[in-house]
Amino acid sequence: NAGVTQTPKFQVLKTGQSMTLQCAQDMNHEYMSWYRQDPGMGLRLIHYSVGAGITDQGEVPNGYNVSRSTTEDFPLRLLSAAPSQTSVYFCASSFDGQGPSPLHFGNGTRLTVT
């Protein structure tokens, strides 16, 4: 059981480039989400999805797009990378996002934008 898998583990981009961070889970979880973690800021919610075909914005959505065409996958797209998007990105999933379903996190993608 792989859990939540994120790729790539590391990425360096130049300002203005675009890329997609991949996230896949094999637990048949309905709820998936993306967070970024910056020093001293804790985890901040970017986008989330409560099921295939449904997405919504979190606390810091600007500069990022998501889609959820399948239950398993929830990719995060950076449209035009900026140095302020240098961060560690975590994908997480839970059974349904309701009640006390705990979150399962991937091991992160470390992104540097120069």
Added chain:
Amino acid sequence: DAKTTQPPSMDCAEGRAANLPCNHSTISGNEYVYWYRQIHSQGPQYIIHGLKNNETNEMASLIITEDRKSSTLILPHATLRDTAVYYCIGSITQGGSEKLVFGKGTKLTVNP
């Protein structure tokens, strides 16, 4: 989410119990207390959660005071691999649009 307060750091000897406190005096009646930990460079890992009663699982025990204003996470026999940052969170759900505030947590160092 309820505001939580944790000590910034703690030390524990290997094999001894690690007791990590958390104050959450503003927690509301329907907010659960969750504990996660983050080992260096890895994603946060769920440990345990509770509402009113004490809880135990294969990883830890959670003791919640009767007034729910504070709780203690207990790692009964700490190992070197338990060295991590431990986060206490008060939250109704773990998903949706609810902001998940991890804060700074407690850095637990288990010493040999």
